[in-house]
Amino acid sequence: MRAEPAQFESEGPAAEPGLAFLLPTDQFLRQELDEPDDSDPLLPPPLEDSFSPVEPTTSPETEPLPDLKTLLRPRFDISAEWEPEADGVEMISSDLNLKLPLYPVFGPPPPFLTAGYSFTRINAPVQLDLPRDLHQFSLGMSWMRPLNERWLVRTMLSGVFATDFYNTGSMAWQFRGGMFAIYRPNEEWDLAFGALATGQEDIPVLPVIGATWRPSSSVKVNLMLPNPRISYLISESETRQQWAYVGGGMSGGNWAYNLRDGSPERLNYREWRLVVGWESMPPPTPGRFQSPGASYLIEAGYVFGRKFEREHQAADIKIDNTLLLHSGIRF
Numbered sequence: 012m013r014a015e016p017a018q019f020e021s022e023g024p025a026a027e028p029g030l031a032f033l034l035p036t037d038q039f040l041r042q043e044l045d046e047p048d049d050s051d052p053l054l055p056p057p058l059e060d061s062f063s064p065v066e067p068t069t070s071p072e073t074e075p076l077p078d079l080k081t082l083l084r085p086r087f088d089i090s091a092e093w094e095p096e097a098d099g100v101e102m103i104s105s106d107l108n109l110k111l112p113l114y115p116v117f118g119p120p121p122p123f124l125t126a127g128y129s130f131t132r133i134n135a136p137v138q139l140d141l142p143r144d145l146h147q148f149s150l151g152m153s154w155m156r157p158l159n160e161r162w163l164v165r166t167m168l169s170g171v172f173a174t175d176f177y178n179t180g181s182m183a184w185q186f187r188g189g190m191f192a193i194y195r196p197n198e199e200w201d202l203a204f205g206a207l208a209t210g211q212e213d214i215p216v217l218p219v220i221g222a223t224w225r226p227s228s229s230v231k232v233n234l235m236l237p238n239p240r241i242s243y244l245i246s247e248s249e250t251r252q253q254w255a256y257v258g259g260g261m262s263g264g265n266w267a268y269n270l271r272d273g274s275p276e277r278l279n280y281r282e283w284r285l286v287v288g289w290e291s292m293p294p295p296t297p298g299r300f301q302s303p304g305a306s307y308l309i310e311a312g313y314v315f316g317r318k319f320e321r322e323h324q325a326a327d328i329k330i331d332n333t334l335l336l337h338s339g340i341r342f
Contacts, residue, residue: 085110142266142269242255276321280319286311288310309339310337315332317333
């Protein structure tokens with residue numbers, strides 16, 4: 012039997028959005044807290060950094076170092092996600108992200124140019140007055156600088172335009188940024204401390220704290236939001252690594268759109284998820300921003316705590332739990 016459409020749930024005319032409403036849990040965090048060639052978002056490059064010369068195991072004539080063009084090759088991430096219908100609401104999304112290393116004017120590691128596009132389709136009953144197609148464009152910069160053998164600082168700044176293409180005013184524009192200090196007390200642990208500018212007026216800055224733990228070469232524990240995970244190396248060859256993982260966290264997005272009567276509104280969607288997945292990637296290559304070859308992942312999960320919040324409406328829209336299917340490729 013088809014589920015009844017989701018219902019509005021009033022939280023009082025003066026209800027204030029919770030902390031989750033203000034978290035930019037979409038592309039900004041997924042891009043900026045993701046490291047090339049590793050699922051650990053906090054793992055900095057080796058202390059000699061990603062663009063330092065690598066000691067050749069053979070003579071320079073037989074094993075030449077990669078040229079600057081190879082080192083500055085961009086990375087692309089493409090992903091797609093489907094959340095089947097629950098309470099009459101189905102969600103489909105796809106992302107395309109670019110991370111481009113720029114010339115290291117101040118020495119390695121270089122700054123990165125980040126750009127992305129995300130498309131989200133919401134199939135929902137008309138009475139919920141939700142947008143159907145949503146678009147998000149982002150453009151930003153990020154930079155990591157080692158301070159010494161133990162400390163590394165990472166900064167990021169991003170501008171976002173998120174809209175249904177009908178409401179393109181100030182509501183659609185968001186400016187986000189952050190700064191993190193990463194401390195490596197030993198080879199197993201990385202600790203991160205910092206702050207994140209949300210682009211929202213009520214709570215403009217949020218503290219951020221997290222860690223990664225690598226007890227062995229085959230186990231990685233990422234304790235950093237928005238997507239903590241535990242990864243285990245299943246198998247490894249000269250050309251590929253096969254990882255299995257379990258994880259979870261928060262996801263969602265924030266867009267400007269027009270209601271059916273034409274009035275402007277801001278929509279926030281949030282959810283919590285538990286996932287299991289598999290990722291195949293080339294082994295890390297010392298001295299490279301990214302290893303040659305492509306990485307693939309596929310994951311399935313359970314999504315709960317799903318809610319649409321609107322800035323000018325007292326009633327939130329809560330929908331039932333559902334499943335999740337996600338796939339992606341990085342090259």
